[in-house]
Amino acid sequence: MPLVLTVKEHGSLKIAACDERALSLGLVVGMTLADARACVPALRVEAADEAADMRLIKTLALVCEMFTPLVALDLPAGLMLDVTGCAHLFGGEEGLCERVKRLSTRRGVKVKMTLASTPDTARSLCRFGSGMIVLSGMERQAVHPLPVAALQAGSQTTLALSRAGLKTIGDIAARPSQVLSARFGQPVVERLRRILGEEDIRITPLRLPPSCIAERQFAEPIGEMDSILSVLEGLSREVCALLERRGLGLRMVEAGFFRSDGGVRRLPIEMARSARDPGAVLRLLKLKMETLGDSLDPGFGFDLVRLSVLCAEPFAQMQKSLDGRQEDETAVAALVDRLVARQGADKVLRCIAHESHDPRLAARFVPVGSNAVSAKWPEPEKAAPPARPLTLFEPPQAIEAIAEVPDGAPVRFRWRRVLHVVTQAEGPERIAAEWWHDQKARPTRDYYRVEDSDGRRFWLFREGLYEREEGERRWFLHGLFA
Amino acid sequence: MPEPTTRLRGRSLFVSGAGQDSIVRASTLVRPTFADSEKQANRAGVLGALFRPGLHEAYAAPADHAALVGFGLGVLRSLRSGPLLWVRHTFLESETGGLYPPGLRAFGFDPASLILVRAGNPRDLLQAGLEAARCKALAGALLELNGTAPIYDLAASRRLMLAARTNELRLLFLRSAVTPVPSAAETRWQVRPLASRALPANAPGFPVLEARLLRSKSGAEPSNFVLEWNPDAGKFEERGHGASAGSAEAHTDKDIGAAPLSGSVVSLPVHRQAAPGRQRRTG
Numbered sequence: 001m002p003l004v005l006t007v008k009e010h011g012s013l014k015i016a017a018c019d020e021r022a023l024s025l026g027l028v029v030g031m032t033l034a035d036a037r038a039c040v041p042a043l044r045v046e047a048a049d050e051a052a053d054m055r056l057i058k059t060l061a062l063v064c065e066m067f068t069p070l071v072a073l074d075l076p077a078g079l080m081l082d083v084t085g086c087a088h089l090f091g092g093e094e095g096l097c098e099r100v101k102r103l104s105t106r107r108g109v110k111v112k113m114t115l116a117s118t119p120d121t122a123r124s125l126c127r128f129g130s131g132m133i134v135l136s137g138m139e140r141q142a143v144h145p146l147p148v149a150a151l152q153a154g155s156q157t158t159l160a161l162s163r164a165g166l167k168t169i170g171d172i173a174a175r176p177s178q179v180l181s182a183r184f185g186q187p188v189v190e191r192l193r194r195i196l197g198e199e200d201i202r203i204t205p206l207r208l209p210p211s212c213i214a215e216r217q218f219a220e221p222i223g224e225m226d227s228i229l230s231v232l233e234g235l236s237r238e239v240c241a242l243l244e245r246r247g248l249g250l251r252m253v254e255a256g257f258f259r260s261d262g263g264v265r266r267l268p269i270e271m272a273r274s275a276r277d278p279g280a281v282l283r284l285l286k287l288k289m290e291t292l293g294d295s296l297d298p299g300f301g302f303d304l305v306r307l308s309v310l311c312a313e314p315f316a317q318m319q320k321s322l323d324g325r326q327e328d329e330t331a332v333a334a335l336v337d338r339l340v341a342r343q344g345a346d347k348v349l350r351c352i353a354h355e356s357h358d359p360r361l362a363a364r365f366v367p368v369g370s371n372a373v374s375a376k377w378p379e380p381e382k383a384a385p386p387a388r389p390l391t392l393f394e395p396p397q398a399i400e401a402i403a404e405v406p407d408g409a410p411v412r413f414r415w416r417r418v419l420h421v422v423t424q425a426e427g428p429e430r431i432a433a434e435w436w437h438d439q440k441a442r443p444t445r446d447y448y449r450v451e452d453s454d455g456r457r458f459w460l461f462r463e464g465l466y467e468r469e470e471g472e473r474r475w476f477l478h479g480l481f482a
Numbered sequence: 483m484p485e486p487t488t489r490l491r492g493r494s495l496f497v498s499g500a501g502q503d504s505i506v507r508a509s510t511l512v513r514p515t516f517a518d519s520e521k522q523a524n525r526a527g528v529l530g531a532l533f534r535p536g537l538h539e540a541y542a543a544p545a546d547h548a549a550l551v552g553f554g555l556g557v558l559r560s561l562r563s564g565p566l567l568w569v570r571h572t573f574l575e576s577e578t579g580g581l582y583p584p585g586l587r588a589f590g591f592d593p594a595s596l597i598l599v600r601a602g603n604p605r606d607l608l609q610a611g612l613e614a615a616r617c618k619a620l621a622g623a624l625l626e627l628n629g630t631a632p633i634y635d636l637a638a639s640r641r642l643m644l645a646a647r648t649n650e651l652r653l654l655f656l657r658s659a660v661t662p663v664p665s666a667a668e669t670r671w672q673v674r675p676l677a678s679r680a681l682p683a684n685a686p687g688f689p690v691l692e693a694r695l696l697r698s699k700s701g702a703e704p705s706n707f708v709l710e711w712n713p714d715a716g717k718f719e720e721r722g723h724g725a726s727a728g729s730a731e732a733h734t735d736k737d738i739g740a741a742p743l744s745g746s747v748v749s750l751p752v753h754r755q756a757a758p759g760r761q762r763r764t765g
Binding site for chain 1: 545546547548549551552553555556564565567578579580581582583584585586587588589590592593594596597598599600601602606609610613614616617618619620674675676677678680681683684685686687688689690691711713714
């Protein structure tokens with residue numbers, strides 16, 4: 001049964017995609033479902049899942065990273081690969097196309113490919129022509145027969161062009177560009193130049209190209225852990241040697257494992273400081289592999305193993321100091337690396353100060369690898385008890401409190417259904433919102449440091465000022481002191 | 483194995499300097515003298531000596547968790563300087579609030595030397611603790627866990643203990659909302675906050691805690707320490723040692739003087755307001 005995918009548009013279901021059989025029966029994308037049913041009564045209809053499409057194309061993009069590090073999405077259903085200087089690794093351009101085709105067939109995706117000198121030429125040839133390899137210098141000839149729609153200048157411009165009697169790219173290219181730009185606008189001329197290969201703009205890859213790469217391709221897929229590890233060891237040595245020549249050290253490395261059936265596994269690791277030790281890289285990779293629940297799962301084996309340095313930084317040669325401080329720092333950095341590899345980069349944090357009198361904004365935790373800069377921490381007051389609590393509730397916890405006078409310190413409060421009797425209190429410390437913030441959204445807070453009859457110390461505040469600010473006066477518990 | 487004959491009695495411990503990075507040095511075979519100040523120095527030294535490199539446990543009721551945090555931070559801080567690894571169970575964020583760096587700063591700790599690990603489950607927590615125990619360069623590591631953790635058994639604690647002791651590192655395991663289970667820890671403490679000595683205008687004074695030594699492998703008998711935060715020294719000291727200037731109540735050193743030097747110590751009387759709800763615990 002022919003299959004179509006539908007999407008709801010302006011209250012009616014329209015066809016978003018159809019399979020080969022549906023196409024052969026005359027159904028097209030954009031048709032309403034009712035029309036399609038009228039043409040072909042026996043129709044299998046499913047709802048289109050854009051998120052799943054996006055996932056698929058992103059996965060394919062990752063798979064294609066085995067051919068080149070520069071892969072860009074070309075939505076809705078395309079990938080753009082910059083294979084400059086890569087083709088010879090796969091047996092020339094024909095070999096490369098063959099490999100891409102084989103990989104995508106294995107993933108159950110039918111593809112059409114064009115290889116040309118510039119991205120725009122390739123795109124229009126692929127979308128509006130037949131898949132092919134355009135030899136360098138032959139772009140003009142190849143694109144001339146394409147319809148004007150290949151310009152992708154919008155439906156109105158396309159219509160205007162065809163009304164003017166210009167049916168193909170060749171027709172447009174034969175006109176002087178001044179006339180075209182005067183009649184249809186500068187963008188049309190620009191698009192034309194790009195399609196003709198006269199102007200070459202580079203693609204914006206999905207991910208930043210790594211600063212260096214070492215990889216191994218295998219004639220026969222490998223799957224044994226020992227051989228994978230020894231390959232990784234060789235690769236990390238290669239990468240470190242490459243970086244050494246440039247005077248750099250690595251901060252972020254990613255190991256990519258490309259399975260022969262088109263699966264990709266990527267293991268990123270981070271170093272707390274610029275490093276050039278192949279042993280450390282290997283250790284962290286091993287740690288990372290251990291944390292994977294289902295191991296690396298080579299399936300039928302890996303075709304290609306790659307180590308890419310995503311982030312490199314200048315590497316300072318270290319001289320061992322006499323007090324061993326340098327070694328300590330290195331040891332802590334190594335510990336952080338291990339923790340990040342095992343727990344995840346978002347779980348290992350350091351704190352940075354922010355210059356703000358608002359207690360909520362005064363500090364925050366950032367991943368240990370982040371390059372956020374901390375302000376100076378305020379000096380603690382020597383002769384006074386800690387003015388700020390050890391732990392802070394965010395958001396503050398609502399409490400019921402009773403004060404002797406409306407704007408005085410609380411004498412009793414109830415938090416988490418337990419009544420606390422205040423025996424000692426200090427305050428208020430009045431903290432207003434910063435003036436550039438909306439005063440109504442953030443009323444002034446009167447903070448009190450209190451101690452209850454059990455010796456527990458709390459940081460409470462009353463929101464809002466009596467008679468000067470609108471809204472209800474409410475009490476909150478914000479933090480706990482030791 | 484603890485040697486039953488080894489008691490803290492008959493060992494004197496000197497505290498060199500009183501700064502944040504003071505080194506606690508133990509010298510044996512010096513009989514203690516009974517001058518008041520020395521007694522207190524000895525007691526402080528006892529506390530330092532109890533925290534030998536290795537694994538230590540401190541327990542508290544859930545409502546007293548903040549006191550537990552203060553105790554752990556204060557103890558580790560006073561024994562060695564350097565970066566501190568803090569592994570927190572994420573559940574604590576909602577239970578006792580997130581760590582607040584300005585508060586740590588006010589407590590005399592430099593937040594820049596803190597590495598915080600948020601562990602989602604006890605397994606990750608112990609894993610991070612074990613990694614920390616293998617790193618000699620740390621000042622120490624604090625593990626903080628709320629609730630029971632069957633994964634933390636005798637074997638797990640022994641692993642932590644051995645790693646920490648081999649690397650001369652102090653690992654402090656802070657636990658609340660749980661009853662102590664058998665473990666290989668060097669010492670086990672029970673911590674609760676005590677009423678502070680009010681400052682003028684009835685303002686809450688310096689934090690005061692009671693740390694009760696429940697068990698010690700070195701053979702020290704269970705005893706009570708009433709610890710008061712000394713901001714000048716940047717550490718906890720036994721109450722009465724560094725009397726704060728602004729003490730509103732006339733404070734006597736009688737409670738310390740009455741306490742035996744070491745060994746079996748009765749619970750120290752403490753100045754506090756008698757309140758009917760004293761034994762109540764919040765949940």
